[in-house]
Amino acid sequence: MTTDLRNLSDSFDSRPIGVFDSGIGGLTVLRELISQFPNENFLYLGDTARLPYGSKSAPTVRKYSEQNMNFLISRQVKALVVACNTASTQVPENIFCGLPVYNVIDPGARLAATQTKNKKILVLGTRATVKSEAYKNKILMFDPEIQIQSIACPLFVPLAEEGWVDDTITEQIAKKYFTEIALPDFDTVVLGCTHYPLLKTTLQKVFGANISLIDSGSAICEILKNDFKNLKIKPNTTGKQENLKICLTDFGPQFELLSKQLIGAVTARKIDFETVSVI
Amino acid sequence: MTTDLRNLSDSFDSRPIGVFDSGIGGLTVLRELISQFPNENFLYLGDTARLPYGSKSAPTVRKYSEQNMNFLISRQVKALVVACNTASTQVPENIFCGLPVYNVIDPGARLAATQTKNKKILVLGTRATVKSEAYKNKILMFDPEIQIQSIACPLFVPLAEEGWVDDTITEQIAKKYFTEIALPDFDTVVLGCTHYPLLKTTLQKVFGANISLIDSGSAICEILKNDFKNLKIKPNTTGKQENLKICLTDFGPQFELLSKQLIGAVTARKIDFETVSVI
Incomplete structure (x- = not known):
């Protein structure tokens, strides 16, 4: 790996934060990251040629995740965000090839364990995430007295991809x-x-307003804030933001449309799309 | 490619027919093939590590299809059945590496064009299949006066995979x-x-009993029957059937369960599963 030294000094690092998911889901995390760290640069990878991950086996998801992280590293990122819960179950490490790795499960589990008052938590996920018991194990590490039930909701991903986000059928x-x-x-x-x-609006309607919904995107930002403070990651203090780069393993006009809607709501930054191979 | 000559003579060919799809959908075609050609051997490939194909781009689907066909050829099949409509839109050829290729679109289009009395046909498919206009173009080749409308139904695949085949929500x-x-x-x-x-039961309920539903699996068997007659493919007249072989690019217990249910209804043949790589 060669590092472009122009982007890196003792006090700042303008290299992008690399974020990946199988598809559009990770954009909910990216949206939070951009919104909370407006000075940072970001490179997003959507592995759309092989999505979804939620129905695939653990070794296959691990292999795809490693290929994605290696691709992001080849593009000179300063940190890796695994913006996919299924992938996060297969990326337990905090460091990969010398770079800090942030998965969505640890911060989500921590936030849920802190917020619950009656110590009863419901976890919703893909079949692969539920099967891994990653949330359950992590929440119990924070507080072994918490009761947890996990339910796989495989149709939620295609419903979100279809755009039926606030619909009576989804309800x-x-x-x-x-x-x-x-x-x-x-x-x-x-x-x-x-x-x-x-699908937050629909889910809040079904559960009622008194139930706290824990969103991985918000949760991961808390951890990153800390690591910027203790300089585990150096911030981009150059005052210059590059265009947002979105790489996709399969070309998709629908993805472009949706990402412009989702990301355009939090930033005026221009988005550059590129079709790439990660194999 | 080496050919096992014990399986091949002037009058018969006991090599299997190779069938592929991204996932379980192609089993509806395999079920028809086994049921109508009980003397034949079959090798099924489910590209479950990369399913589904319906939301992916044309070049990606072509690349995956070629890799699948090359894999089946390396396993000594005598013919190739593309048991996936999305893949069929990207495999227009009738011969691949010297072997006959059967896609599901030609026979489905031919059967629909023959059966319609009022010359008005509705085509349901994935986003990729509808976008390709493959059915529309093929039906119009049979009869340019037919009126055709195509509708993409992306949620039907995950509903079928979820097993909600006869459910009010699916309706x-x-x-x-x-x-x-x-x-x-x-x-x-x-x-x-x-x-x-x-989803046939649900769809027949929604459309009413007077509407003909054209199933690719039944349609493709008509073409194969002809090609067995004219010896474009030699039949397996040895009287010996091997176990049914199902290869998957990703291990999946759910796939095994479902294929046993679907295929078990038409044959007592034992099924051998194998996880393979086609790249």
Whole structure:
């Protein structure tokens, strides 16, 4: 790996933060990152040629995640954000090839464990995330007395991709999944897939206004703020922001449209799209 | 490519017919093939590490299809069946590396064009299949007077994979898609995705009993019957059937379960599963 020294000094680092997901879900994390760290540069990778990850096996998701991280590293990022819960279950390390790695599960689990008052948490995720028990194990590490139930909601991802984010059908599907809830008085729900914040309005309607919905995107920003403070990552204090770069492993006009809508709401930054290979 | 000569003579060929799809959808075609050609051997490939194909770009789907066909050829098949409509839009050839290729679009289009009485056909498919206009172009080649409308139904695949095949929610989603129908008096519907026959009961309920639903699996068998007759493919007349072989690019217990249910209904043949790489 060669490093462009013009971007790096003792006190600042203008290299982008690398963020990846299988598809559009990670944009909910990117949106939060851009909004909370407006001085930083970002490079987003959507592995759209192989999405979704949620129905695939653990070794396959690990292999894809490593390929994605190696691609981001080849593009000179200063940190790696795994903006996909399924991928996060297979990336336990905090350092990869010398760079800090942030997965969405640790901060989501920590925030949920802190916020619950009655110590009853519901976790929603893909089949792969639920099967991994990553949230359950992590929440219990913070507080072993918490009761947790996890439910896989495989249709939420295609519903979000279809744009049916606030729709009576989505509401009915949610209600059908939630007939499996055996822990009726939970006060906190972990949105354990980065697509799910797109369905927030519907989910809040189904659960009621008193239930806290934990969004990985907001949770990860708290951890990053700390690491900027203790200089584990050096901030970009040059005052110069580059265009936002979005790399996709498969060309998709629909992705472009949706990312412009989602990201355009929080920044005026121009977006450059590029189709890439990560294999 | 080396050929095992024990399997091949002037009058018979016991090599398997190779069938591929991205996932479980192609099993609806395989089920028909096994049921109509009980003497033949079959090798099925499900590219589950990269499913689904319906949301991916044309060049990516072509690349994946070629890799799948090359894999099947390396396993000594005697013919190739593209049991996926999206892949079929990118495999126009009838011969690949010297082997006959059968895609699902030609026979489906031919059957629909023959069956319609009022010359009004509705085509349902993935976003990629509808965008390709492959059915429309093919149907018009058979009869340029036919009126055709195509509608993309992206949620049908995850609904089928989820097993919600006869469910009021699936019915409502179908009705929501069908509000776009601008050709109200069609008499024939092409199920232009191999997953859709799994939703047949629901779709027949929504459309009414007088509408003909065209299933690619049944349609392709008519073409194969002809090619067995004219010896374009030699039949397996050895009287010996091997176990059914199902290769998957990603290990999946759910796939195994579903394929046993679907295929087990038409044959007592044992199924051997294998995880493979096609890259």
